[in-house]
Each structure stands twice: as structure tokens, then as C-alpha cells.
Amino acid sequence: MQLRALRYFHEVARCASLRKAAERLYVTPTAVSRQIEHLEHFFGATLIERGARGIRLTADGQCLAEQVAITLRGMEQVREVISSRQSQIAGNISIFVSESIVSTMLAPVLAALSRAHPKVTFNIVIASASATVDALCSGEADLGLAFYLPERADVEVTAQCELWHRVLVSAEHPFASRDSIELAELQGQPLAIPDAAYGVRQALELAAKKRGVSFTPVFTTSSLETQKSLARLGSAVLILPQIDAEARDLSDGLIAVPIADDDLGRVRIDLCVYRNRPQSSASLKCQEMLAAAMRSYGLAR
Known part of the structure; x- marks a missing residue:
């Protein structure tokens, strides 16, 4: 055979x-x-x-x-691995990632890595935290970059940082002029959030339960572009992590407003690999660059 x-x-x-x-x-x-x-x-x-x-x-x-x-x-x-032993940074890197951190965190790192090492190729898959862990364990993913990855003994966290959750609304929304928003004020708002497999949904529901607040999302979708489009039209309110804690006008038709809640105000990002699996030089280099980017963003841990 x-x-x-x-x-x-x-x-x-x-x-x-x-x-x-x-x-x-x-x-x-x-x-x-x-x-x-x-x-x-x-x-x-x-x-x-x-x-x-x-x-x-x-x-x-x-x-x-x-x-x-x-x-x-x-x-x-x-x-x-053999290529890396010959001092060649080449090969394919498979990365499972949360969509909302692709443009701000992942893409700049991959662009820099590709310029420096043009023989490296990338497979980028948008996935939930649980799907990311499954992909690491099955060998589909070399690296996982996601919010609140579930703990597994065979998955190693190599870097962490915290970003800031913000409520995103259109410039015409009453929230747009506010300095901050209490969690209870989101009750009754037309939320657009992903399903329960995603960390932001889990974090929101956990924080709401602790505060005695209930939410009924109007739009349930894992598509970030769909969420943003609905918010720009004034039909939805969404919650997304932001790298810049001070930025309000996101220059894409949306305004970011801080959430006045200790549990939901910050969100943790984990960079993970499957423990004890050999890593190529390309994967190791990507890890190194992502970890450096995470240290420069948010609150490094």
C-alpha cells in the first residue's frame, strides 16, 4: 500500500x-x-x-x-520537524481561532511571519473554544487561540492575556454617548451573540446569572460580520473584546462602550498547543510571535 x-x-x-x-x-x-x-x-x-x-x-x-x-x-x-532540524522555517501551520481576534491580533502576526519566512503556509479555521480544543487533541490544529479554552490535561497554555469586553452599538444608539453601561441595562436590548459553544455567550450568561439578570438574544449567530452589520443598522447590540481600552469610535460605524461589570469587563485569551506533540520550527516561531503580540496587548498574564 x-x-x-x-x-x-x-x-x-x-x-x-x-x-x-x-x-x-x-x-x-x-x-x-x-x-x-x-x-x-x-x-x-x-x-x-x-x-x-x-x-x-x-x-x-x-x-x-x-x-x-x-x-x-x-x-x-x-x-x-525534519525541515526544522535542517534550519528551514517552512511547512504548514494550522490555527484554530476566535473570529473576533483575527484582524487585531492574529493577522498582523501571520503577515509578519509570512514576510520573514515565505515558505510557511497557513490554514486558519474560525472555531469555538470547545472545537479548538478538540482540533488540538485530534491533530487538526497546531495552535489554538481563543477565549476561555476549557482545561484539558493534554492541552498546554503557552501564553495568556486579557482584553476588554465592550458593548458595540451604532453611533445613533442611546448607549453611544454613555461613559459605561451596567449589565442590567442590556436586559431587553436586541442582543446579537453566538450560541452557547462560544466563550462570550458563556461569560455573559454566567455574569447575568450572578446579577439576577436574564437575556433573550434576538439574533444568534457565530458570524461576526453578521453581528456587526446588524449593529450598524441599529437593529442589534453586541459584545466584543477590544485591544484598545480607550478607543470608542471604531471607524467602522460602531461605537465601543465599556461594561461596568467586574466579571464581564475583561476577557481572557489563551494560546494553546497539544502537550508533548512535536512542533515544527514554523509552529514554534508562530507561537513566539503570538506570545510577544499578546504581551503588547491588553493585560499580559
């Missing part, structure tokens, strides 16, 4: 299409089909089923697909 066959099968499992997998691999559908047949012969089992609507994995095929994804990711990590 060759590594090529596993790569081809991995693409077929991802695309659910021999034709699309062939396009991604720059080979013919016949070449992909032949490699699938080799695997089916090797395992003595049918791995895919063809139908009028395309193909689907059998139960055996799904089992193999899950293991192949882990195997290929492990091979990529080994390749990157």
Missing part, C-alpha cells in the same frame, strides 16, 4: 466526488479510481459506493477516512 493511495482516498472522502478529487490532485478520475481499488483490495472491503447522486463512504470507508486524516496530518508534522 502506497502513501499516494491514502492521499487520493483522503481527497475523495473530503470531496465526495472522484472528479473533484482528481481536479484537486491534478490527475485523471481513472487514476483516482485505480488507487481506491488498490485500497479495497488491500483491506478486503468496499470503501465507497457509487450512486446516481455521486459517491458516499461505506462504514468501512468512513473508518479508514478518519484514520487516514490523522496519519497524513502526522506525516506532515514529521516532515515539518
Whole structure:
């Protein structure tokens, strides 16, 4: 059994299409089909089923697909480690991150890293804290950068900092001229927040429970752009972390107003890796630069 066959099968499992997998691999559908047949012969089992609507994995095929994804990711990590031992900063870094800190914290670091080391590539996935931890443990993610990551013995926090939660509203909203907002004043406001898998939702509900306040979000969405668009139109109020504690006019049609609440006023960001997994030179360099950025923002811990 060759590594090529596993790569081809991995693409077929991802695309659910021999034709699309062939396009991604720059080979013919016949070449992909032949490699699938080799695997089916090797395992003595049918791995895919063809139908009028395309193909689907059998139960055996799904089992193999899950293991192949882990195997290929492990091979990529080994390749990157070997490259790092040859003093080359190269390879791919997979980062799972909370969307609201991409533009302010993550993007500047990745831009600087890419300029300095053009052979490094990046896979950036927007995810909740729980999904980030799962990705670290499964090997999908090299680095996790998120709010309030759940504690796991096999996940190591390498850097932390605190930012400031702010209420974001349109310039015409009555809150826009306020120096601060009490948590109770958000009751009855048309909140736009993500679902319970996200740290900001969990932090809000915990703080509200302690204060005896209840909230019923009008808009539940994990899309940051959707939240902001609704707020600009005056239809929603949202809560987001801000790097600059003093900034009010965000120059994007939104005004940031401080929250007068000890529990919700600050939010912790964790930079994490999977404990004891070898890290490539590229991943280590990215960690170093992110940690430095976190020290310069907010309240480093």
C-alpha cells in the first residue's frame, strides 16, 4: 500500500466526488479510481459506493477516512520537524481561532511571519473554544487561540492575556454617548451573540446569572460580520473584546462602550498547543510571535 493511495482516498472522502478529487490532485478520475481499488483490495472491503447522486463512504470507508486524516496530518508534522532540524522555517501551520481576534491580533502576526519566512503556509479555521480544543487533541490544529479554552490535561497554555469586553452599538444608539453601561441595562436590548459553544455567550450568561439578570438574544449567530452589520443598522447590540481600552469610535460605524461589570469587563485569551506533540520550527516561531503580540496587548498574564 502506497502513501499516494491514502492521499487520493483522503481527497475523495473530503470531496465526495472522484472528479473533484482528481481536479484537486491534478490527475485523471481513472487514476483516482485505480488507487481506491488498490485500497479495497488491500483491506478486503468496499470503501465507497457509487450512486446516481455521486459517491458516499461505506462504514468501512468512513473508518479508514478518519484514520487516514490523522496519519497524513502526522506525516506532515514529521516532515515539518525534519525541515526544522535542517534550519528551514517552512511547512504548514494550522490555527484554530476566535473570529473576533483575527484582524487585531492574529493577522498582523501571520503577515509578519509570512514576510520573514515565505515558505510557511497557513490554514486558519474560525472555531469555538470547545472545537479548538478538540482540533488540538485530534491533530487538526497546531495552535489554538481563543477565549476561555476549557482545561484539558493534554492541552498546554503557552501564553495568556486579557482584553476588554465592550458593548458595540451604532453611533445613533442611546448607549453611544454613555461613559459605561451596567449589565442590567442590556436586559431587553436586541442582543446579537453566538450560541452557547462560544466563550462570550458563556461569560455573559454566567455574569447575568450572578446579577439576577436574564437575556433573550434576538439574533444568534457565530458570524461576526453578521453581528456587526446588524449593529450598524441599529437593529442589534453586541459584545466584543477590544485591544484598545480607550478607543470608542471604531471607524467602522460602531461605537465601543465599556461594561461596568467586574466579571464581564475583561476577557481572557489563551494560546494553546497539544502537550508533548512535536512542533515544527514554523509552529514554534508562530507561537513566539503570538506570545510577544499578546504581551503588547491588553493585560499580559
